[in-house]
Amino acid sequence: xxxxxxxxxxxxxxxxxxxxCRDLIRQFPLQLMVLxxxxxxxxxxxxxxxxxxxxxxxxxxxxKLSSAKWxxxxxxxxxxxxxxxxxSVINTLGISFLKLLIGFPIPIILAVxxxxxxxxxxxxxxxxxxxxxxxxxxxxxxxxxxxxxxxxGIFNQILMFFGVIEEGKNILLDxxxxxxxxxxSDIWKEAGWGTILYLxxxxxxxxxxxxxxxxxxxxxxxxxxxxxxxxxxxxISLNLILTISGLLGSNLDQTFVxxxxxxxxxxxxxxxxxxxxxxxxxxxxxxxAAGLGVSIVSVILLVTANQMxxxxxxxxxx
Amino acid sequence: xxxxRSAGTRFFTGDKxxxxxxxxxxxxxxIIIIFPVWNVVVNSFNSGRAIATGKSxxxxxxxxxxxxxxxxxDTSIWNAFLISVLKTxxxxxxxxxxxxxxxxxxxxxxxxxxxxxxxMGVITMFFSGGIIPTYMLIKSLGMLNTFAVYIIPALFSYxxxxxxxxxxKQVPxxxxxxxxxxxxxxxxxxxxxxxxxSKPALATIALYHGxxxxxxxxxxxxxxxxxxxxxxxxxxxxxxxxxxxATMANNTSYVxxxxxxxxQLATIVITTLPIVIMYPMxxxxxxxGMMLGAVKE
Numbered sequence: 001x002x003x004x005x006x007x008x009x010x011x012x013x014x015x016x017x018x019x020x021c022r023d024l025i026r027q028f029p030l031q032l033m034v035l036x037x038x039x040x041x042x043x044x045x046x047x048x049x050x051x052x053x054x055x056x057x058x059x060x061x062x063x064k065l066s067s068a069k070w071x072x073x074x075x076x077x078x079x080x081x082x083x084x085x086x087x088s089v090i091n092t093l094g095i096s097f098l099k100l101l102i103g104f105p106i107p108i109i110l111a112v113x114x115x116x117x118x119x120x121x122x123x124x125x126x127x128x129x130x131x132x133x134x135x136x137x138x139x140x141x142x143x144x145x146x147x148x149x150x151x152x153g154i155f156n157q158i159l160m161f162f163g164v165i166e167e168g169k170n171i172l173l174d175x176x177x178x179x180x181x182x183x184x185s186d187i188w189k190e191a192g193w194g195t196i197l198y199l200x201x202x203x204x205x206x207x208x209x210x211x212x213x214x215x216x217x218x219x220x221x222x223x224x225x226x227x228x229x230x231x232x233x234x235x236i237s238l239n240l241i242l243t244i245s246g247l248l249g250s251n252l253d254q255t256f257v258x259x260x261x262x263x264x265x266x267x268x269x270x271x272x273x274x275x276x277x278x279x280x281x282x283x284x285x286x287x288x289a290a291g292l293g294v295s296i297v298s299v300i301l302l303v304t305a306n307q308m309x310x311x312x313x314x315x316x317x318x
Numbered sequence: 319x320x321x322x323r324s325a326g327t328r329f330f331t332g333d334k335x336x337x338x339x340x341x342x343x344x345x346x347x348x349i350i351i352i353f354p355v356w357n358v359v360v361n362s363f364n365s366g367r368a369i370a371t372g373k374s375x376x377x378x379x380x381x382x383x384x385x386x387x388x389x390x391x392d393t394s395i396w397n398a399f400l401i402s403v404l405k406t407x408x409x410x411x412x413x414x415x416x417x418x419x420x421x422x423x424x425x426x427x428x429x430x431x432x433x434x435x436x437x438m439g440v441i442t443m444f445f446s447g448g449i450i451p452t453y454m455l456i457k458s459l460g461m462l463n464t465f466a467v468y469i470i471p472a473l474f475s476y477x478x479x480x481x482x483x484x485x486x487k488q489v490p491x492x493x494x495x496x497x498x499x500x501x502x503x504x505x506x507x508x509x510x511x512x513x514x515x516s517k518p519a520l521a522t523i524a525l526y527h528g529x530x531x532x533x534x535x536x537x538x539x540x541x542x543x544x545x546x547x548x549x550x551x552x553x554x555x556x557x558x559x560x561x562x563x564a565t566m567a568n569n570t571s572y573v574x575x576x577x578x579x580x581x582q583l584a585t586i587v588i589t590t591l592p593i594v595i596m597y598p599m600x601x602x603x604x605x606x607g608m609m610l611g612a613v614k615e
Contacts, residue, residue: 024430029504031430031472031524037420038435038437040474041442048447048455054504110347122341128601129348131356135593135600136534139551142560143586144358147579154371168372192351253535257555260562278450281541291448299444301384 035129038047042058055289061282068285073290085290091179091266096247098183104243106187107194108236112224115202142257146172146183172258176264182254191299201235202228237309245302248294270294362583369580385584395585398544398553402532404467405549409531410524416473418520421482423506439476449540456541467541467550470486478523485519486512522603525596532592550589557582563585 024031055075059068103226110130117123131139148155149172156168163226171177209227218226250269268276268291278287333368356376361369365380373379389395424436446452461467493515494507502510515518538552548556563579 020430023428027426027428027430027566030426033419033504034423034429036416037424037474037479037494038438040416041438044452044455044471044474045442045446046438048451049445049453051447051451054451054454059441076366076551110344113344116336116340117344126344129351131601132594132597133351135529136590137551137595138537138589139533139535139555139558140586143554143582144354146558146562147358147361147583150356150372150579152370154354154372154375157372157375188351192347208334219332221332234441256535256539257558274449279453284450284454287446288450291450295445302444 004081019314052288052292054285058284059285061284070203071285075286076293078286079290079293084268084286085278086269086275087265088268088270092248092250092269092271093270095182098179098188098213100243100247102183103187103191103194104240106191107199108232110191111195111198111202111232112228115199115228116220116224127192127195132192133189134193136189138251138253139184142254145181149181158306173260173262175263175266178258178263182258182267185258186251186254197235198232201232205231228279237312241302241305241309244305245298247301248298358583362580362587364580366580369583370488376404385580386588388581389588394545394548395550395553398402398548398550401465401547402549403550405465406528406531409469410528412473413475413478413527414520414524414613417475417478417485417506418482418513418516420474421486422481422504422512424479425483425486437615438480442476453540457472462541463544463547468531468537469532472527472536475527478527482516483517485516488513502603516613518603521599525600525603527594529593529600550585554585554589556584558587596600 054068056070056072057068058071058074068070075076093237114126117126141144147153150156151170155166155169160168171181197262206229210223212225214222248270250271252269252271252275254274255267259272268297274287274291274294277283277290357374359378360374360378362385363381363383364374365382365384368374368379371379422433426432429435447455454468456471458460461470468615489512493511497507498513531549534549535551535555538547538549539555542548542552557578561582564578
């Protein structure tokens with residue numbers, strides 16, 4: 001009995017293997033189209049992920065990779081005591097929290113407002129203009145900001161016109177304002193673009209909901225509160241998860257163009273610190289360890305945020 | 319993105335106030351975005367002296383083309399422009415062809431190993447080696463200071479592949495089957511049926527990738543030290559850094575800063591112009607791109 005069953009399963013296994021191989025040969029040309037993509041991912045994604053192992057080695061720009069010694073968690077221990085690293089963590093978190101607190105609600109409010117405007121030229125122009133900054137590069141925007149905030153620039157002109165200040169002052173050279181400059185400029189750039197996903201979701205809302213609400217005498221505000229917002233909540237929580245998981249990330253282009261010797265103590269973020277330690281000072285292992293530590297915390301944040309929203313609103317991305 | 323709510327709405331009394339408030343805030347928003355940008359354009363057409371006084375708000379005080387002349391007389395800027403155009407055009411063509419080739423294969427549910435490939439791809443969306451390991455890879459591939467570093471590491475994106483794959487799946491199977499019966503191979507089907515029918519999706523990916531190639535600055539900053547390979551963005555960054563240094567070195571001297579400032583503003587306008595020209599085309603594809611991307615596989 002036992003052996004018969006074994007025999008049957010062996011045959012069917014062999015048959016299935018044979019079929020699998022035949023199918024593979026038959027779809028060989030198709031496989032040849034996919035494999036370059038797989039090879040690309042192995043080379044440009046998986047080899048660098050494997051390369052993270054230098055975080056546990058003692059490897060600098062002058063030593064050879066093969067002779068680099070394993071040092072275990074040594075690099076991480078040093079990082080924990082590195083004042084400059086913690087400064088960069090505080091700066092990253094400070095800028096990210098300002099972005100989250102101000103920059104997260106604004107696109108939602110804007111999307112609701114745009115949605116409430118009648119279709120027509122006004123709506124089209126508003127949308128066209130508010131999406132535009134998203135397509136400017138940070139280098140261009142940084143150059144513009146340097147011009148706006150210069151002592152005779154438009155920012156100081158406006159403040160002087162309203163009598164807020166007596167004399168123009170370049171706030172880009174003022175370290176204490178950098179967090180605000182970095183977060184608000186990012187919001188200026190991305191707020192309009194951030195509405196697009198919400199608007200696309202709102203376009204799918206069944207108009208009969210609003211008709212029914214109007215017949216029952218609901219005001220416009222009431223309709224927004226009780227129909228529009230609840231129906232875009234899934235997208236809002238999805239966005240929130242992604243934003244929270246990105247709290248430790250920062251925009252390197254922005255940092256490079258806005259950072260100068262005056263505001264550096266407040267402008268250095270984790271990414272730029274990793275860049276400086278690794279590529280400018282040549283301490284590859286140390287910089288990789290710092291980057292890896294931050295990535296691990298980011299993944300933990302992503303999972304936690306995902307779990308929390310799952311509990312609160314039964315939404316998740318994982 | 320048309321809302322179908324407004325037709326035949328009978329306004330309540332509170333509605334007028336609501337609409338007025340709404341339109342006022344949105345108008346303000348539009349002004350906050352457009353006005354500073356306009357100011358940059360205005361000053362780029364200003365003479366160096368007029369930029370220094372900062373009096374030109376809506377219109378150049380002393381209209382002059384000297385900034386643009388200075389920029390266009392600089393051969394290194396022409397070279398940077400050429401590099402930018404080349405890397406954008408070549409980069410977009412290679413990226414779109416490569417991604418759609420992979421996407422065509424992945425769009426077939428019967429593809430052996432498809433599950434494994436998907437898992438491998440999704441992992442790359444959440445994890446990466448980071449700056450230093452990627453730098454070491456590029457270095458060991460011998461791509462430092464080569465034009466190839468603009469093209470090859472940007473060939474493939476799993477996200478773009480998903481967008482294209484979802485689109486390819488919507489092409490009716492019968493079209494492909496009839497071609498197969500007539501003896502067409504996979505490449506023939508891909509090139510003469512799938513690609514021509516997927517122009518909107520290809521255009522979406524091409525435009526997004528084109529913008530990111532044009533705006534890309536980090537690749538140059540990380541891997542290129544040869545000035546002959548600098549694209550426009552890096553050139554602009556150099557000008558900005560120089561001007562910042564000049565400002566900090568001597569806050570009162572207008573002589574040095576004004577001329578470089580005018581050149582900086584003119585370079586900003588020239589660098590942004592291609593994006594602004596492409597913008598109306600881009601706009602058509604905003605929603606397609608976002609919606610396709612938002613669909614979970």
